Amino acid sequence: MSDSTGDEATNPYRTSLRTAADWGLVAIALPALAALALPVGAQGGAVLGWFGGTMAPLFLIGVVLAVVAGASAPKRVWGAWPELAGVALAWLLPLHLLNEGLDLSAGWGLWLFLVAATLLLWRVMGVLAGVPGWTRSVIVPGLFGLGLLVGWEVLVRGFQVPAILLPPPSRIAAALAANAPVLWDDFRQTVLTSVLRGYVMGCGAGLIVAILADRVPFLARGLLPLGNLASAIPVVGIAPIMVMWFGFDWQSKAAVIVVMTFFPMMINTLAGLGTSERIQLDLMRSYAAGYGRTLVKLRLPNALPFLFNGLKINSTLALIGAIVAEFFGTPVVGMGFRISTEVARMNLDIVWATIAVAALTGSGLYGTLALLERATTAWHPSMRGR
Amino acid sequence: MTFPNPLDFWEASASRQGSDRAVSSAKSSSAKSPVVVEARKLSLVYPTADKPVTALSEVDLTIARGDFVSLIGPSGCGKTTLLRVIADLERPTAGQIAIEGMTPEQARLKRLYGYVFQAPALYPWRTVERNVMLPLEIMGIARAERQARAREQLERVGLSGFERKFPWQLSGGMQQRVSIARALALQPDLLLMDEPFGALDEITRDHLNLHLTQLWRATGKTCVFVTHSIAEAVFLSTRIVVMSPRPGRILDVIDCNSLPRERTLDIRESPEFAAIAHRVREGLKEGHSYDD
Numbered sequence A: 001m002s003d004s005t006g007d008e009a010t011n012p013y014r015t016s017l018r019t020a021a022d023w024g025l026v027a028i029a030l031p032a033l034a035a036l037a038l039p040v041g042a043q044g045g046a047v048l049g050w051f052g053g054t055m056a057p058l059f060l061i062g063v064v065l066a067v068v069a070g071a072s073a074p075k076r077v078w079g080a081w082p083e084l085a086g087v088a089l090a091w092l093l094p095l096h097l098l099n100e101g102l103d104l105s106a107g108w109g110l111w112l113f114l115v116a117a118t119l120l121l122w123r124v125m126g127v128l129a130g131v132p133g134w135t136r137s138v139i140v141p142g143l144f145g146l147g148l149l150v151g152w153e154v155l156v157r158g159f160q161v162p163a164i165l166l167p168p169p170s171r172i173a174a175a176l177a178a179n180a181p182v183l184w185d186d187f188r189q190t191v192l193t194s195v196l197r198g199y200v201m202g203c204g205a206g207l208i209v210a211i212l213a214d215r216v217p218f219l220a221r222g223l224l225p226l227g228n229l230a231s232a233i234p235v236v237g238i239a240p241i242m243v244m245w246f247g248f249d250w251q252s253k254a255a256v257i258v259v260m261t262f263f264p265m266m267i268n269t270l271a272g273l274g275t276s277e278r279i280q281l282d283l284m285r286s287y288a289a290g291y292g293r294t295l296v297k298l299r300l301p302n303a304l305p306f307l308f309n310g311l312k313i314n315s316t317l318a319l320i321g322a323i324v325a326e327f328f329g330t331p332v333v334g335m336g337f338r339i340s341t342e343v344a345r346m347n348l349d350i351v352w353a354t355i356a357v358a359a360l361t362g363s364g365l366y367g368t369l370a371l372l373e374r375a376t377t378a379w380h381p382s383m384r385g386r
Numbered sequence B: 001m002t003f004p005n006p007l008d009f010w011e012a013s014a015s016r017q018g019s020d021r022a023v024s025s026a027k028s029s030s031a032k033s034p035v036v037v038e039a040r041k042l043s044l045v046y047p048t049a050d051k052p053v054t055a056l057s058e059v060d061l062t063i064a065r066g067d068f069v070s071l072i073g074p075s076g077c078g079k080t081t082l083l084r085v086i087a088d089l090e091r092p093t094a095g096q097i098a099i100e101g102m103t104p105e106q107a108r109l110k111r112l113y114g115y116v117f118q119a120p121a122l123y124p125w126r127t128v129e130r131n132v133m134l135p136l137e138i139m140g141i142a143r144a145e146r147q148a149r150a151r152e153q154l155e156r157v158g159l160s161g162f163e164r165k166f167p168w169q170l171s172g173g174m175q176q177r178v179s180i181a182r183a184l185a186l187q188p189d190l191l192l193m194d195e196p197f198g199a200l201d202e203i204t205r206d207h208l209n210l211h212l213t214q215l216w217r218a219t220g221k222t223c224v225f226v227t228h229s230i231a232e233a234v235f236l237s238t239r240i241v242v243m244s245p246r247p248g249r250i251l252d253v254i255d256c257n258s259l260p261r262e263r264t265l266d267i268r269e270s271p272e273f274a275a276i277a278h279r280v281r282e283g284l285k286e287g288h289s290y291d292d
């Protein structure tokens, strides 16, 4: 790998030995070379080598070309992209072989090759993570997730893990597409109806009560121990009670969510309201600003990082609460209902698809809040310079 | 605690002051009382966990309208505490104090003073300009006027062009200048400043001292100024209050009337200046000998 201008600027500690030869690349090439001596898989009981009549040599040539291109790029960052293509090609090989009908579980040469490809990916990510902007904040985490999915797919299919234990992502995606209308109805019932309403009510109540408790000290003294008590209540305990109280529809789910989210929000808000420094408060006092002005202009802005902390914790709690509560009674729709009924019918593909929807929803909520937080608390020391 | 009728207060102080310049300035602003701050036997004890700390002990102080009074004394002698009592940020445990004939609380609610704290105390989520506009926002001044005043004051402290920056992007000295601009934007009659130039380099400090003395002369504001620098105190003040360390008492009040009211940096070379500085230093030394 050639180390030129851009690199020296970012890494002044490079030794001359490191510059002379790219030992990292050599370390990756060694297992890859060793892999060539081992089989890539078996077909009809017969063990196949790398040159046993499959397209494997073509992939191999492609990867080598990509790595050579990457190594000869004038800047290390530019070299990362062809190397990335090489990694992608390497991981496409097992998928191709699987489609050819090969049994990969004995293909130790292939697995060793993939280990080398993964090490190469590690290197590429290391380089890309140093590039500011979109590359670092979006592409790197995206590649990381994609890598995990591909690894999951290849390992599950290569070692023929039964789908009932763990289906490959492709199968989950297929189930997602095939059941899209049902899943959308579930999503609407659970997320758009129960979770959003319960979340807004729970967080809103927590915020308002915290502001009250901040004003009325005995409220804080009484409520804080209760908060610890409430956080110890299991969802499976209160969910059936709420269903009895509020019925099968979204109201009972929202009630469970309110119980779960109220105290985290209240405790975080109270902590946040307490963070204003004396000198900042004195300043407001010297302007003859009353309680309300001080709250709006000083204490709430100061509490924002804490508020977001509560909101983020609650976004996941709310989703869990709604899904678990649906186990205890719901109209025949909803993500929790879907999971409980389809598990009973051994329809695990739909269960996995629902889990995928829940995971995406959770990350989406969390991500939205994180973006909002970044936009509104860029001034906070923990956010500066990001 | 009870505050006496402040009106009785002025009369007592005015007669005590006799032919002092407080009377002469009373003529110029006849509508207002000549005395801005009047403290009598003021004491303040902080109740701390182990033993109470006496920060102020029987402090008597009269500050006339248009006075520039510097408080000087060793660290921890109660200068900040005295300023905070004037600003109604701290309640005295004994004695009386009146601001413009009112209790400190009434004065604070009327926003009679601007306070520059020992630390900048800027709000990190507000830009420099919006920090300066904060008091104006609270006073309910219209947006355009707020902005105009903020720009004017930022220019005065030499920070034009930094309006859109955030406080943490500024050096410590620049932050302190923003906090001075913020206090000036209020356009108060009484300016309380707690070591405002402590964090600044010598040149900027000279520059701001000159600015401050010109501002004071032009506007006739009453200033109470805490400093550790003898030269700064002598340069700026009409009167210097020398305080002793714990318990904080007033050791000496030094008149600077031998210096012209209009000050330029070269008066620091004059013999009058040296004489006053000498007396301040002697006063401070005396305070230290009490401690040993």
Ligand SMILES: Nc1ncnc2c1ncn2[C@@H]1O[C@H](COP(=O)(O)OP(=O)(O)OP(=O)(O)O)[C@@H](O)[C@H]1O
Residues within 6 Å of the ligand: B046, B047, B048, B053, B054, B055, B074, B075, B076, B077, B078, B079, B080, B081, B082, B118, B246
């Ligand atoms: N809130 C408080 N609680 C208890 N003691 C305090 C408090 N504030 C100040 N003190 C004590 O009162 C004394 C006077 O403090 P003050 O801040 O007025 O000193 P200062 O003269 O302004 O000192 P410096 O020049 O270092 O700023 C000190 O001994 C200090 O320890």
Ligand SMILES: [Mg+2]
Residues within 6 Å of the ligand: B079, B080, B081, B118, B194
């Ligand atoms: Mg002080």
